[in-house]
Amino acid sequence: LGPTVVIGEILVEIMAKSRGDGFLEPIELIGPYPSGAPAIFIDQCAKIGGSAAIVASVGDDDFGRINIERLRSDGADISAISVSPDYPTGSAFVRYRDDGSRDFVYNIGKSAAALVSLTVEAQALLARAGHLHVMGTAFAIPGVWEMTDHAIGVIKQRGGSVSLDPNLRKELLGHGQTRERFARLVDAADLVLPSGDELFVAAGVEGETAAITALLARGVTEIALKRGEHGSTFFGADGTRLDCPAFRVTEVDPTGAGDCFGGAYVACRRLGMPAFQALEYANAAGARNVTMQGPMEGAASRKQLDEFIAVTPKNST
Numbered sequence: 001l002g003p004t005v006v007i008g009e010i011l012v013e014i015m016a017k018s019r020g021d022g023f024l025e026p027i028e029l030i031g032p033y034p035s036g037a038p039a040i041f042i043d044q045c046a047k048i049g050g051s052a053a054i055v056a057s058v059g060d061d062d063f064g065r066i067n068i069e070r071l072r073s074d075g076a077d078i079s080a081i082s083v084s085p086d087y088p089t090g091s092a093f094v095r096y097r098d099d100g101s102r103d104f105v106y107n108i109g110k111s112a113a114a115l116v117s118l119t120v121e122a123q124a125l126l127a128r129a130g131h132l133h134v135m136g137t138a139f140a141i142p143g144v145w146e147m148t149d150h151a152i153g154v155i156k157q158r159g160g161s162v163s164l165d166p167n168l169r170k171e172l173l174g175h176g177q178t179r180e181r182f183a184r185l186v187d188a189a190d191l192v193l194p195s196g197d198e199l200f201v202a203a204g205v206e207g208e209t210a211a212i213t214a215l216l217a218r219g220v221t222e223i224a225l226k227r228g229e230h231g232s233t234f235f236g237a238d239g240t241r242l243d244c245p246a247f248r249v250t251e252v253d254p255t256g257a258g259d260c261f262g263g264a265y266v267a268c269r270r271l272g273m274p275a276f277q278a279l280e281y282a283n284a285a286g287a288r289n290v291t292m293q294g295p296m297e298g299a300a301s302r303k304q305l306d307e308f309i310a311v312t313p314k315n316s317t
């Protein structure tokens with residue numbers, strides 16, 4: 001029916017080489033790495049196959065160019081990425097603490113990433129899109145929310161489908177119109193891909209069974225629940241439940257696992273694969289990504305995932 005489309009931020013990530021407290025003293029950094037949750041999602045989607053496109057904005061600088069070049073060479077449609085002459089590409093500086101939590105310094109709100117708008121190219125893309133993937137980060141940037149809201153209407157009218165990765169902190173739901181907007185996204189979604197407690201946030205109720213029942217009652221036809229090192233679970237509208245164990249890997253950098261999982265899952269399902277096979281590819285994409293430093297560096301082709309699946313043992317569920 002047309003490409004899978006995501007709308008949102010493209011960033012570079014620059015990482016501290018050492019663990020510790022923030023960025024209060026000069027430290028060694030590595031990067032820039034292509035990043036931004038929607039960019040990671042669409043890169044993984046494109047690498048699996050099927051058509052995939054992103055609506056985004058970058059600056060006229062090297063940070064923008066490395067992203068465009070990576071997405072282009074991995075097969076994504078970059079026609080709706082606009083290049084701002086006035087603002088730099090968004091960036092995120094990340095440092096891990098010893099307990100695994102992270103400190104961030106972001107430059108997103110006043111970067112090119114915030115300039116996403118309904119350009120002629122974006123309109124042309126939406127007019128031929130078959131699927132829209134919406135991410136919780138849509139709430140962070142006003143232009144992204146407005147376009148997402150518009151795009152849902154366009155896609156639905158064309159008979160296309162919508163997936164939602166509700167990667168949204170619960171605290172944010174208290175802000176302004178966010179709760180009402182978030183409910184609209186859930187109602188529009190055919191597929192929801194929550195991670196951990198996001199399931200309860202999306203459903204508005206606690207408890208796994210109650211949350212799944214509530215989402216299915218709202219018209220969601222499929223849920224792919226991400227469980228980190230415990231793998232993932234599919235819930236279908238007919239009551240089907242499928243548990244798929246995680247691959248046993250050594251985690252180097254957890255950033256991007258959920259986005260790679262989503263990109264692989266959506267691409268596989270859109271290629272017509274059965275749910276369990278899609279879960280297995282998605283688990284492989286998530287697991288492979290955590291073994292590599294850099295948020296998008298582990299995104300993999302179907303052939304690379306087949307090789308990974310063939311040699312990697314699984315955890316018990």
Ligand code: ADP
Nearest residue numbers: 195226227228229231246257258261283286287
């Ligand atoms: P998110 O990044 O959205 O919080 P998860 O951490 O659950 O999502 O990761 C998404 C998927 O990636 C998991 O369902 C799992 O298949 C895989 N994954 C993530 N972390 C690991 C890990 N440490 N070991 C094996 N697989 C992992």
